[in-house]
Amino acid sequence: xTAVLENPAHLEPxxxxxxxxxxxxxxxxxxxxSSRRExxxxxxxxxxxxxxxxxxxxxxxxxxxxxxxxASDAEYIRGVIRKQRALEIGGRALLFAGVLPPAWIAGTAxxxxxxxxxxxxxxxxxxxxQWDWMRDPxxxxxxxxWDNVSSSAEWKHSHNYMHHTYTNVVGKDRDVGxxxxxxxxxxxWTPYYLGNPLYNFLxxxxxxxxxxxxxxxxxxxxxxQKPLSRVWEQVKSxxxxxxxxxxxxxxxxxxxAGPFFLPVLAGxxxxxxxxxxxxxxVIFCGHxxxxxxxxxxxxxxxxxxxxxxxxxxLGSANLDGGRFFHLMTGQLSFQIxxxxxxxxxSNRYAEIAPEVRELCRxxxxxxxxxxxxxxxxxxxxxxxxxxxxxxxx
Amino acid sequence: xxxxxxxxxxxxxxxxxxxxxxxTPLLPEDFLTLVDPLWSTTSLRGRVVARxxxxxxxxxxxxxxxxxxxxxxxxxxxxxxVDGVRFTRSYSLTSPEGAEHLTVTVQEVDGGAxxxxxxxxxxxxxxxxxxxxxxxxxxxxxxxxxxxFVTAGSGITPVMGMLRTLxxxxxxxxxxxxxxxRMPEDTIFRAELAGLAARHPSLRVVLRHSAVSGRLxxxxxxxxxxxxxxxxxxxxxxxxxxxxxxxxxxxxxxERFTPPARATEGTGxxxxxxxxxxxxxxxxxxxxAGEAAGKLMPSGCRxxxxxxxxxxxxxxxxxxxxTGEAHGEPGDLVQTCINSSCGPARIDLP
Numbered sequence: 001x002t003a004v005l006e007n008p009a010h011l012e013p014x015x016x017x018x019x020x021x022x023x024x025x026x027x028x029x030x031x032x033x034s035s036r037r038e039x040x041x042x043x044x045x046x047x048x049x050x051x052x053x054x055x056x057x058x059x060x061x062x063x064x065x066x067x068x069x070x071a072s073d074a075e076y077i078r079g080v081i082r083k084q085r086a087l088e089i090g091g092r093a094l095l096f097a098g099v100l101p102p103a104w105i106a107g108t109a110x111x112x113x114x115x116x117x118x119x120x121x122x123x124x125x126x127x128x129x130q131w132d133w134m135r136d137p138x139x140x141x142x143x144x145x146w147d148n149v150s151s152s153a154e155w156k157h158s159h160n161y162m163h164h165t166y167t168n169v170v171g172k173d174r175d176v177g178x179x180x181x182x183x184x185x186x187x188x189w190t191p192y193y194l195g196n197p198l199y200n201f202l203x204x205x206x207x208x209x210x211x212x213x214x215x216x217x218x219x220x221x222x223x224x225q226k227p228l229s230r231v232w233e234q235v236k237s238x239x240x241x242x243x244x245x246x247x248x249x250x251x252x253x254x255x256x257a258g259p260f261f262l263p264v265l266a267g268x269x270x271x272x273x274x275x276x277x278x279x280x281x282v283i284f285c286g287h288x289x290x291x292x293x294x295x296x297x298x299x300x301x302x303x304x305x306x307x308x309x310x311x312x313x314l315g316s317a318n319l320d321g322g323r324f325f326h327l328m329t330g331q332l333s334f335q336i337x338x339x340x341x342x343x344x345x346s347n348r349y350a351e352i353a354p355e356v357r358e359l360c361r362x363x364x365x366x367x368x369x370x371x372x373x374x375x376x377x378x379x380x381x382x383x384x385x386x387x388x389x390x391x392x393x
Numbered sequence: 394x395x396x397x398x399x400x401x402x403x404x405x406x407x408x409x410x411x412x413x414x415x416x417t418p419l420l421p422e423d424f425l426t427l428v429d430p431l432w433s434t435t436s437l438r439g440r441v442v443a444r445x446x447x448x449x450x451x452x453x454x455x456x457x458x459x460x461x462x463x464x465x466x467x468x469x470x471x472x473x474x475v476d477g478v479r480f481t482r483s484y485s486l487t488s489p490e491g492a493e494h495l496t497v498t499v500q501e502v503d504g505g506a507x508x509x510x511x512x513x514x515x516x517x518x519x520x521x522x523x524x525x526x527x528x529x530x531x532x533x534x535x536x537x538x539x540x541x542f543v544t545a546g547s548g549i550t551p552v553m554g555m556l557r558t559l560x561x562x563x564x565x566x567x568x569x570x571x572x573x574x575r576m577p578e579d580t581i582f583r584a585e586l587a588g589l590a591a592r593h594p595s596l597r598v599v600l601r602h603s604a605v606s607g608r609l610x611x612x613x614x615x616x617x618x619x620x621x622x623x624x625x626x627x628x629x630x631x632x633x634x635x636x637x638x639x640x641x642x643x644x645x646x647x648e649r650f651t652p653p654a655r656a657t658e659g660t661g662x663x664x665x666x667x668x669x670x671x672x673x674x675x676x677x678x679x680x681x682a683g684e685a686a687g688k689l690m691p692s693g694c695r696x697x698x699x700x701x702x703x704x705x706x707x708x709x710x711x712x713x714x715x716t717g718e719a720h721g722e723p724g725d726l727v728q729t730c731i732n733s734s735c736g737p738a739r740i741d742l743p
Contacts, residue, residue: 069477070476070477071474071476071477072477073477074474074477074478075477082427085419085423085424085427086427089424089427129687132687132688132689133477133478133687134474134477134478134479134687135478135479135480135684135687135688135689136474136479137436137689138423138436140689142667142688142689142742143689145418145419146418147417147418241418244414244417244418245417247414247417248414248415248416248417252414252415253415256415
């Protein structure tokens, strides 16, 4: 089926012009069957010129932010890092008094927030190279290691390269289902996928391990497309990082607490679970709520800069919320802006979001956004639906 | 490169290793430095504790070094954030060896990226990144009986470090300093030099002002310093002066301060720098291009002297901006500060 693109209002063609064959230009992006075809309204009948013009206008936003980057941005990330570390120290200190329930709750909450900030606003964004321009060796994509069992080197390949290049391309972007779930009708159904809702639940609890295994590309190993030596290297790296995290959170800190071993252990386990469930929810809401579009490999051929931008726009979805919420999502609540400009400093996404949204309105492209609970319900709905063979509504 | 920990004892290192099990993937010091950034053992930092204006264009900055400081002899690199971006430059230390605080004296360079910030806008309390002192332009050991220092402009700074060291140790040998500056008011350390000369009969200071009596050259110095031929000569200043001295006399120990003119012909191209493509403009060094692209590049003097910036060339050739000569074989260590690419090349980062 051909998805229908609403034309920008000011370019409204006469009825006789809407037919593809009569269009003077080849429709460049032929948007695809997503997991919920009938909901995909934003597809494009934009001409190649319009798409390139949109690309130039987005480039102009990017250039402006690059030119403005300076001391206040540097102070922003340094401030977040300072606060995150202070929260972590404070949370762990409170947990040592964790036999008292209020101290346990406050300590666990602080540690959970610290871990979320560390992974999302700091780790994810530093490893994207958003702060490389500062040339501070302590805050640089080539030196950063995060509190996650996936090593930064592996993650930079699977996320920065694979996911950000092949965003929402079924079969290429391994974030579509993480090699575990069925998230697109384009993925052939097998009885294995009856477990979709269960796999998703487990994935959200153990998300950091899911991310690490995701780097491993198990299905390629099974298909014999990946040398075992490379797999072994990755397994060792995951093992090392897992070992260090377990030693720190589940052995060393509880042991330091002596008689209060158990409350500290429980607090640390909880903080890791909270971080996992939260990041899973935020990340899944970035690409799979209703309205976010998926693509086929054919569409990647000869893709222009403008078309790349349109694919990033349509394949991503934002989340509505306040400043603290955006911080806690690592500004991935501005997933659309992040996908357009993955290496701009995250604190700038909020400021450019209205401009991007206005551009989308002008070009008749859907700017998918909504509250977290609503987007997450849609994601869960898709996951449940696709557990079944046709999974259509 | 970023994780060296000079000045840490092996017992200290053991403790740190144990503590790092609690801070993985960070280091204990990443938390310690929340309290005081100077407590780092892996990055050498300093805190600006005083500033003194020397001339209209030069300022001395006194820095309290952090835990990782290993003491100094001469030559010092300093990293300072200018509008959020870290720049490193090398400035000669002017404080005496063994001093508790270190001092660099910086003269503003027109259009410079770093010196205007250091001279005009570096509040007390600013944390600066440092590198351990390095450099060959140091007092000889043992001291020769008779010394001649020839300096011009900010070339006085490393010599001032030496004179202060001699003064502090109370071992001033027979020294003549011939120093050129444009005008009397441009003469850095004028009052202090006069004071030193008054205190040490064995020190003679000759100040020349180029706007009044012309530039320094070997002939002028020979007329002022009758026993010049008996003296060990140390010289620091602009290229023209040093070239003239080296051409006229033997055995001059020289340190160059001004980067030489640059060739642009046949330079530039795209370099794969540590796995990412960086465009090097014609006439631009690989170091400048890499830094502009946000790469973490080792660097030092930025003029081809200290070899602090060398990186292994893996593919392609580079071109020396000083001579215009193309060179380089796979595996060669190239000085990124004075080489541009010539066509595509690949260079590894540390």
